[in-house]
Amino acid sequence: MRDPTVNGEARAESVVPDTGSNSSDQLDKAGQSILRLLHKAAGVAEENSRHAVDMAQKLSHKLRAAEHRIAELEAEAEAYRDRAERAGSTRSTQKSKIVSCDKRDDAAAKYDAMISLRIKPVAKVV
Numbered sequence: 001m002r003d004p005t006v007n008g009e010a011r012a013e014s015v016v017p018d019t020g021s022n023s024s025d026q027l028d029k030a031g032q033s034i035l036r037l038l039h040k041a042a043g044v045a046e047e048n049s050r051h052a053v054d055m056a057q058k059l060s061h062k063l064r065a066a067e068h069r070i071a072e073l074e075a076e077a078e079a080y081r082d083r084a085e086r087a088g089s090t091r092s093t094q095k096s097k098i099v100s101c102d103k104r105d106d107a108a109a110k111y112d113a114m115i116s117l118r119i120k121p122v123a124k125v126v
Helices: 021-104 107-116
Strands: none
């Protein structure tokens, strides 16, 4: 077995046997080829990274816009609920007026109450 050290220091051995300058040229070409591939891979990775950041920013913007629109729609829905609630209580008040008019047979008051409810009055047949 060969001793890997010379005078107590590690000896560097070539992986490829040295067969002259032709071998050295091949190693240089291989090294350059590897470096070109690494550069190309780094460029592709950088481009992919830029694209991912751009997409994340666009999606973030769309998300914020959607959240804003949701808040607007929720506020609008709440306003409609309140409006419907008020209309319901007004309508029930007006209906009770119509019923009380029926009991009193107050035709003018009944007519006014029906008009406010947008109910078409029907002529009473005698």
